[in-house]
Amino acid sequence: MARKILLVDDEAGFTQLLKMNLEKSGDFEVTIENDSMKAITTARSLQPDIVLLDVVMPGMDGGDVQAQFQSDSTLTNVPVIMLTALVDSAELSDGAVAQSGSSIVLPKPVDLPLLLRVIDEATGEA
Amino acid sequence: MEPLSLVESVLDNLPVAVFAKDANDDFRFVLWNKKQEQITTVKASKAVGRDDYDLFSEESADYFRSVDKAVLKRGKLLKVPEEIIEGKDGQDIHLRTVKIPVIEEETGRRLVVGISEDITEQVQARAKMESLNKNLLETNRELQETQLQLIQAEKLESIGRLAAGVAHEVKNPLALLLLGVDYLSDGIDPDDPNVDTILKQMREAVDRADRIVRGLVDFSSQRALTREPVKLHAVIDEVLLLVKHELTRSNTTVTVEVPDDLPHVFLDLSKFEQVVINLVINAVHAMSESKKPTLQIKAHSKKLDGVVKNQGARKYEVFRSGDPVVILELIDNGCGIESADATRLFDPFFTTKATGVGTGLGLSVARKIVQLHGGELQVIDRSDKKGAIAKLILPTKIDTGKVPVSSKSSK
Numbered sequence: 314m315a316r317k318i319l320l321v322d323d324e325a326g327f328t329q330l331l332k333m334n335l336e337k338s339g340d341f342e343v344t345i346e347n348d349s350m351k352a353i354t355t356a357r358s359l360q361p362d363i364v365l366l367d368v369v370m371p372g373m374d375g376g377d378v379q380a381q382f383q384s385d386s387t388l389t390n391v392p393v394i395m396l397t398a399l400v401d402s403a404e405l406s407d408g409a410v411a412q413s414g415s416s417i418v419l420p421k422p423v424d425l426p427l428l429l430r431v432i433d434e435a436t437g438e439a
Numbered sequence: 440m441e442p443l444s445l446v447e448s449v450l451d452n453l454p455v456a457v458f459a460k461d462a463n464d465d466f467r468f469v470l471w472n473k474k475q476e477q478i479t480t481v482k483a484s485k486a487v488g489r490d491d492y493d494l495f496s497e498e499s500a501d502y503f504r505s506v507d508k509a510v511l512k513r514g515k516l517l518k519v520p521e522e523i524i525e526g527k528d529g530q531d532i533h534l535r536t537v538k539i540p541v542i543e544e545e546t547g548r549r550l551v552v553g554i555s556e557d558i559t560e561q562v563q564a565r566a567k568m569e570s571l572n573k574n575l576l577e578t579n580r581e582l583q584e585t586q587l588q589l590i591q592a593e594k595l596e597s598i599g600r601l602a603a604g605v606a607h608e609v610k611n612p613l614a615l616l617l618l619g620v621d622y623l624s625d626g627i628d629p630d631d632p633n634v635d636t637i638l639k640q641m642r643e644a645v646d647r648a649d650r651i652v653r654g655l656v657d658f659s660s661q662r663a664l665t666r667e668p669v670k671l672h673a674v675i676d677e678v679l680l681l682v683k684h685e686l687t688r689s690n691t692t693v694t695v696e697v698p699d700d701l702p703h704v705f706l707d708l709s710k711f712e713q714v715v716i717n718l719v720i721n722a723v724h725a726m727s728e729s730k731k732p733t734l735q736i737k738a739h740s741k742k743l744d745g746v747v748k749n750q751g752a753r754k755y756e757v758f759r760s761g762d763p764v765v766i767l768e769l770i771d772n773g774c775g776i777e778s779a780d781a782t783r784l785f786d787p788f789f790t791t792k793a794t795g796v797g798t799g800l801g802l803s804v805a806r807k808i809v810q811l812h813g814g815e816l817q818v819i820d821r822s823d824k825k826g827a828i829a830k831l832i833l834p835t836k837i838d839t840g841k842v843p844v845s846s847k848s849s850k
Contacts (some may be wrong), residue, residue, distance in 0.1 A: 325642045330618035398610035422614035
C-alpha cells in the first residue's frame, strides 16, 4: 500500500514537482498543503505516514507547525522531515543529514535519492 | 594757504580723478586734479603740458589715444568699464572711466575730459570672491562625492544583510529546477501529462531566479545619481522581491496601495530602492514584538498646500505651495518611536537596534538620498501610537535649480 506523505510548503511549483517525482514510483501518495496555517487540519484528516515540512513560510513557520503536530496525540509520532534552503548542502558531507530536535533536516535543492532513502528509514521501510 | 578758484577747489577735493586733454594740441593734458595725482603718483606740475606717451607705456598711451579719438568722433560721453594703468611700484591700478567730449566756450578748444574712479580694491575683492567661490564649488563637489561614497558603502552593507535572504529566494527556483531534471532524466514519456507542467514550471523558475539575481545586480551597481521617470509601483515590486525572505521569516503581512496611474517620479532607481529597502527592514525590526506584523505601503499624489517658506515641509527649502508631489508612506504596527529618540533618528550612527543588527547609518543615508532627489523623508509616530510612519514626499517634476547636481562617482 502506498505510503501517505503530507507535503507542507508555500512554494506551489516546488510542491507540485516534488509530488510528481515522489508519486512516479507508485510507492507514495502525496497530499500538498501550501498554507501552513491549515497544515494541522489537513494532517489530522489525512493521518500521514510522514510529513515533509518547509521552514520559512508565511503565516506559521515550520517550527511552529511541527510543535502543533507534536502536541496532537494522533500526530505526535509521525516522523517529520524539514526541507529548507536555510541549510546549505555544502555544509553537510555527502549523504549526511542534519537533525533538529526529533526532525531530520534536508537542504533545498533536494537531493531526491537522499530524500527517498531518508523517507524509507523514517517510515521503517529501509 | 594758496588762494584757489571755486572750480579748482572743488576739483581738488573730489574723490574721483579728473583730467582734460586738448585735442587741438596733440592731446596734451590741461587739467590734472589731486586725486589723479594720487592715483598716478604724477604731480600736476609734471603732467600738464605733456601727453599720454610722456607719462604712460606706449601700449597704454596707444589705447588711451584711440579712446579719446573715438569720444570726439562720437561727440558724446563714453564709458570705459575697466582700464588698467601701471602704478608706482609696478602694480596694476584698475580704473572705471567716463570720457566726455567738450568744446570750451571761451577758447573754442576741443577737449576730452576724463573722470576716473579707482576700482582696484573692488576688482581685487571680486577676484578673491571668485577664487573663494571656486574653492567652495570644489569643496561642494568633493562633499557630494563623499556622500555618494557613503551611500554606496551603506548600500553594500544592505546587500550584505540581504544576501542570505536573496540566496534563499534563489535556492527555491533552483530546487524546483532540480526536481524537474530528476523527473525528466528517467526518460520522457510523450503521453505523460506531467511533462508540459514540469517544463512550464522550470521555465518560470529560471525567470524567477533571473529576476532576483538581476534585481540584486542592479541594486548593487555603483553609479552617479542618475534620475529617470519611474513608476513608483515598479520600485515597490523590485524592493519586495529583494526583501521577500525577510518579510516571510518575520511573518510580516504587506499591503500595497500604490495606484498605477500615479504621476511618474524622477528617481535614481537603485538609490531609491536602497531607501525603501532600508525603511522596510527598519519596519520589520520595529515589528519584531508585534503579534501580527503588518506593513502598509501607500502612495498618493497631491499638490502641496499651506507650505510656507522656512516652515514645516519647507525646512529644506525644497517645496513650495502648489508643487505637485507624490507621497509614499510605509506604515508599520511596531514599537513606534520613543520621544527621546525622535530628534536623533537621522543622526549618523544612532541606532536603537542591538549590536550587529544595524549600524545606525540607514536612516541618515536614506534621508540624504531623498534630499538628493529634491524630496523629503519624515519618520513619525502614528497618531494612534500603534507604530510608526515613514513618509516620503517626492517631487513629480525636475527643477534643476532645487536639485543638487551630482558629480561623477569615483571608483
